[in-house]
Amino acid sequence: MDDIVIGIDLGTTTSCISVYTKGRIRILDNERGGRVTPSFIYFQPQGGIVIGEHAKTMSVHKPENGIYEVKRLLGRKFDDTYIKKTLDYFPFLISDVSNRPVITFKQNNIIVKKTPQELCTIILQELKKYAEAKLNQTVNKAVITVPAYFNVTQRKVTLAAAKDAEFTVLKLLNEPSAAALAYYFDNDITENHISLVYDLGGGTFDVAILQKKTDNVEVLCVGGDTQLGGHDLDNCILDYVYEVLRKDYHYDAQMAPDDKRRLRNMCEEAKKELSSANEAVITIYGLVAKHPKIIITLTRTLFEEKASKLFKKTIDILHNCLIDSKISKQSIQEVILCGGSTRIPKIQEMISNYFDNKQLNKSTNPDECVAEGAALQGAMLSSSKKQKIEQLKMVDVIPLSLGFDSYGSKMNFVIRRNTKIPAKGSYSYVNSEESATSSTVGIYEGERVDVRKNRYLGKLSIDGLTPAPPVQRRVTFTLNIDFNGILTVKAEEALSNNVREMKVNYTRSDRSEFEIKNSLVDAAENQKIDEKFNNFVKTKTHLYYYLTCFLYNFNKKNVGKEYQPIQVFCKKAKNDLSGMEVDQENNLENLYKEVKTKCYAIAENYEFEYMPKI
Structure with a gap:
């Protein structure tokens, strides 16, 4: 039997599966006939697991056992600011286990703990079951989509969840790239056509600029926020409802898990209703003893006001992506909408206005186009004759720069953001200490020159180094990003x-994603600060190498005892230098001049080796 490859959109709120066979794309519906499946898991109190729409309905009766939005928790620490900020919105318990978020609930009177990875595996296993039932064969190969701004840790965890669900993942495909692939496949597009995909789903936001080449689709630039989506818009309405209940009925619904789940469902439905109506009515029965029926009216105008900051944030990200790509908005020939939240009229209006009243492309189904693009990518990678496809290829990029740290906390950029993947880059590290037997570098992701302001990914050490004079021993560290955006490093x-x-051991990260989610904006706003830091570290590093070589030669050469105070001075100068920060540039300049005055003549007279110029 043919080894069919399917496409999976593992969404925050809903998931969808698709397959390309015999020249057409087909959505594989679930056991209830739905074309999309809520990414919702309900653990029945007496045992058993329910997935999808039925799970969402059942959870109203026991909300602490109804788990959703697990994709947003993937690859995060418990002390991540996002998790802390949203804990109050979840009716289920998220526990801190070694600074990792773990969902805790009771089943058969036993406390059960599940990691976000394990929960994603459960959803994928259910999707696998649907696919096999519809295709009437075993399915174990897939292309799975992820947000373009998923970092390497989140991608790695997604792959692990899929492996546990017995899938072989041929590629992790960025969601906006998948949407564009579906659009280009369905339409006769001319060469060099440039499009922008605006993808606002339930849990994440992505924007991507793509160009149609002769035989491929090339990603030119990506932007996004993995903490911005339809559920955040639901929270705007939920906060308003909480406010009304506290103010007018003296009732705090946030204290009761049952109320949280019920009210969230109502707010989500109200948001959907406002996409086609100017007013939605939230009717609440039996919540407050003295008020058996509470009616809260929500107008579209009020909703737009409550969510205005989030709407604007998506336009700001879109704008910055255009700046990064150096492409004018007039050059964008098509704006493609993807994700259920793009049905909101105000969002469509703001996008159209940004592009000078340009008509938006709504030809793709926002709930299904990502899965369709994944199915097309799967067909391109499949060996099955039924899935033969030659029309297009997808060329993807990395969203954030990668590099190593060096002396003075300087970021050495090895692979820049928006580099096509797979990608490879190297950095040669000079080991300045004669006695050192090992070298260690940290690996970072981000755009700031000061490596401490980027996201730490892990570290690699190499020991057993060959003895050599200072600055003569080099270790080359190489970064390699594979087809799925997963990172390996070699020394x-x-x-x-x-x-x-x-x-890279990403789990050793000591920074939350919240600290770097606006890394591009942060780097742009601090460009002058970074330039100043770069110049400072350049001088600091040069002086450090000079002092290291000077002290090495001082011990090796027959230098007169009368110069020993200079040796003491250099040791102290080298120690003081290590602790200097950029706001001490005057101290650095003075130290540089003092070292030159006291050391230069000695180095010349005794013919010191390996000395950098000063």
Whole structure:
């Protein structure tokens, strides 16, 4: 039987599966006939698991056992600001286990704990079951979509969840790229056509600029926020409802899990209703003893006012993506909408206004186009004759720059953001200490020159280094991003066949994603500060190497005892130098001049080796 590859949109709020066979794309519906399946899991109190629409309905009776939005928790720490901020909105318990979010509930009177990865596996297993029932065969190969701004940690966890669901993932495809692929496949598009995909789903927001080439679709730039989506818009309405209940009825609904789940469902439905009506009515029965029936009216205007900051945030991200790509908005020939939240009229109006009243493309189904694009990518990677497809290829990019730290906390950018993947880059690190037997570098993701302001991913060490004079021993560290955007790093010593290779241990990250989610805006706003920092570290590093080589030679050469105070001075200067920060640039400049005055003549007279110019 043919080895069919399916496409899976593993969404925050809903998931969808699709397949391309015999020249057409087909959505594989679930056991209830739905073309999309809510990414919702209900753990029945007496045992058993229910997935999808039925799970969402059943959870009203026991909300602490109804789990949703698990995709938003993937690859995060418990102390992530986003998780702390949204804990009050969840009716189920999220526990702190070694600074990792773990969902905790009771089943059969036993406390059960599930990680976000395990919960995603459960959803994928259910989708696998649907696909096999519709295709009447075993399905174990898939292309799975992820938000363009999913970092390497989140991608790795997604792959692990799929593996546990017994899927072989041929590619992790960025969601806006998948939507564009579906659009280009269905339409006769001319060469060099440039489009922008605006993808606002239930849990994440992505924007991507793509260009149609002769035989492929090339991603030019991506932007986004993994903490912005339809559920955040629901929260705007939910906050308003909480406010009305507290103010007018003296009732705090946030304290009761049952009320949270029920009210969230109502607010979500009100949001959907406002996409086609100017007013929605939320009717609440049996919530407050003295008020058996509470009616809260929500107008479209009020909703737009409550959500205005979030709407504007998506336009700001879109705007910054255009700036990064160096493409004018007049050059965008098509704006493609993707994700259920793009049905909101105000969002469509704001996008159209930004592009000078341009008509938006609504030809793709916002709930299904990502899965369709994944199915097309799956067909391109499939060996099945039924899935033969040659029309298009997808060329993707990485969303954030990657690099290593160096002396002075400087970020050495190795692979820049928007580089096409797969990608590879190297950095040669000079080991300045004669006695050092190992070298260690940290791997970072971000756009700031000061590496401490970027996101720490992990570190790699190489030991057993060959003895050598200072600044003469180099270790080359290489980053490699594979087809799925997963990162590996290799260290190699130039003087010997000494090699270390490993996948980055992302779980050692000591920064939350919240701190770097606006890294592009942050870098742009601090460009002058980064330039000043770069110049400072350049001088600091040069002086550090000079002092290291000077002290090495001082010990090796027959330098007169009368110069020993200079040796003491250099040791202290080297120690003081390590602690200097950019706001001490005057101190650095003075130290530089003092070192030159006291050391230059000695280095010249005694013919010191390996000395950098000063």
